[in-house]
Amino acid sequence: MSDIEIPIEDFRPPSLRTMARVTALQRRYFAATLEGAENVDPQRPGLFVGNHALMGVLDSPLFVYELYRQTGVFPRSLGDHFHFPTPVWGKLVTRFGAVPGTRENCRRLMESGQHVLVFPGGAREVAKRRDEINKLVWKKRTGFVYMAIEQGFDIIPFASLGCDEAYDIVYDGDDFANGWLGKRLLGNDKVNSLMRGGDLFMPLVKGIGPTLLPKAEPFHFSIGKPIPTAHLQGQENDPAVLWQLREQVSDAITSMLSSMDEARKAQPRPLWRKVLGARKH
Template identity: 50%
Template sequence: MNAEVKALAKASSFTPPPLRTVKAANRLTRFYFNPQFQGLDHVDPLKPALYVCNHTLYGMLDGPLLYEKMYEEKGIVLRALGDHFHFKIPLWGKMLKRGGSVAGTRENCAQLMEQGEHILVYPGGGREVAKRRGEKHKLTWKTRTGFAHMAMKYQYPIIPVAALGADDALDIVVDAYDVMQNPLGRWLLKHDKNDILRGGDMIMPLCKGIGPTILPRPEKFYFSFGKPIDSSAFLGMENDKEMQWQLRYKTMQAIEAELSKLREVRKRDKDNSLIRRLLTQR
């Protein structure tokens, strides 16, 4: 059995972990980041959808909390399409697989859609995770339109999801630009025969959180689900590149609008303890 067939088999033969296990695993981060959610009324467990979300710095802090909330409140076990690099990280990769994540290929996405799964995708992929200075809350999707193609083909509604907070929990000290301007960095890129660094896109930043440490500041996390975007108007147009870009642009606008709403929610949120306020000061 080749690797592609094995991947498809795993995508279709998934048994969700018990909710209590998910909640136990998230207990510390849930307490630490105190996540807030809005717009869950736009989520219908009986209508499978493609949840398109912005990726935050490192891509590891807020995703599990989003997964837990959907599981607990809606009974939905999100099947996430992840960048291949996630599955190469010890422990983290195994945890993702146990939660139902699969490599973000069109074949895996098609398999999940044919099964009627609720699917989470981050079009920014690894590049949006490896943020650089000035890219806080920025959507960095390059030329990707694959999610739009799949939504059109399988007539999946798109639910825009915005995540705010994780990008504020850490400050970037050294980013990819710094590395690529360094002689050692240029040498590494030149000799990256397997394209692991993807031309610099996968050079992760060096960050600091509380004081000089790498411990993230306990910023409150905020999530917002926007109104579903109907893909029926694009029926039969999945191979039309212009239509893909139209749906992509519509989705980006919706996510950016939800991010703007969350910034206002955060400004008005006075429910912060003294300790949290002290630890989140820069």
Template identity: 40%
Template structure:
């Protein structure tokens, strides 16, 4: 399977984001290009600001060849599909991921997927992973460690002017979702976006924290896998809190 990864293009695009958001990357000691891993973290709103910087940093700074598993919706539009592929992203189909892992690629996963990207008011930095365990089962199958990471900044660059909950929670819309085909098409309301009150993102510094590798070798059953996933989520939440403290400390010194 071919990955359309344009490292030079990624670096140019990411350079603009770096100038604007001034990202800080922490935890470089946990990155190892010689041993593929699955990088798992939180996705910030709209999902187009954090991922390019992460992919650029991993590959151009640490030679980690990472492939991002993207939501199916990215591949419906021809022009946008080409842009997404340039970042080394592939449709998040399990068989595609399995093929790439067999080739030795590291994998970038946002378990919250499209729903975590299309956040609503009050959901900043919430992990909306539902009952997804497939990414962990794949990591276990190929002996990949999990490298958790936290991304801070992206959920604060837009103020929401329209909250998707106004539509999703409407009783008439709920009746429409009960129509099987329509409910499936709209993913039970998950694809309804909230809209920002402004188009230009706020210039807020971004922070990324990579955490120590965690092995799944000791996982023997679903109960243990569930506990492992919870452990990963808690690590991300704790890291987000630490990054907020770091950011506040830096702001106090200005």
């Protein structure tokens, strides 16, 4: 997969000062806020589960920074496999704690008492379609609840709002799959496999005007109350138990997204944000 050495048990997180420096520009531009930090117990490792936003790289570092700043918790992210062989980028995400998202890696992180972060929607949720803004795209995935139950980890749901609206989707995966080129490419077994049936087709987007500069849309994060799983240990192979817990987690995230959306409607927007494309609600 990659010749990058990926530490599991012996990882040392970057300092808060380093994180502040790395995210400084994003924090100022997106005015990121986080509520619900009181739901995190730094002494009780948990599995953070949230929605992956469009494009996937703007909001995640800001959530991790705010969580780190407010609670001292630096979670280890389970990442899609394509990140790690990528030159430069693979080393960067590894430096900031990400590991390939396998059950074995997740198990090792949990057994060594580390907080873990996962986006069940993965790359497909990052590659949103026009009708999927601020929605979960998890397919039928239950691996994250399997691991939480197996290890008796609390699931800590969190939601991210704003990033999906920093860009407008011009051409999405459905457009590609239904077009002449997409049909030809996805009709090739090898290409179809590489693109996971079109799931890895990143949408073409625009931000401010016709540019790729994201709109100055404020980002909001919310952490919900922990969902215990210890009482379910030994039932991780029961599909009904897995699905019920998965739906409980997704309902919690969807509810937080709805609540934050209502709350932000009452928040005033500076003129400069409106000029730079932020929604006017």
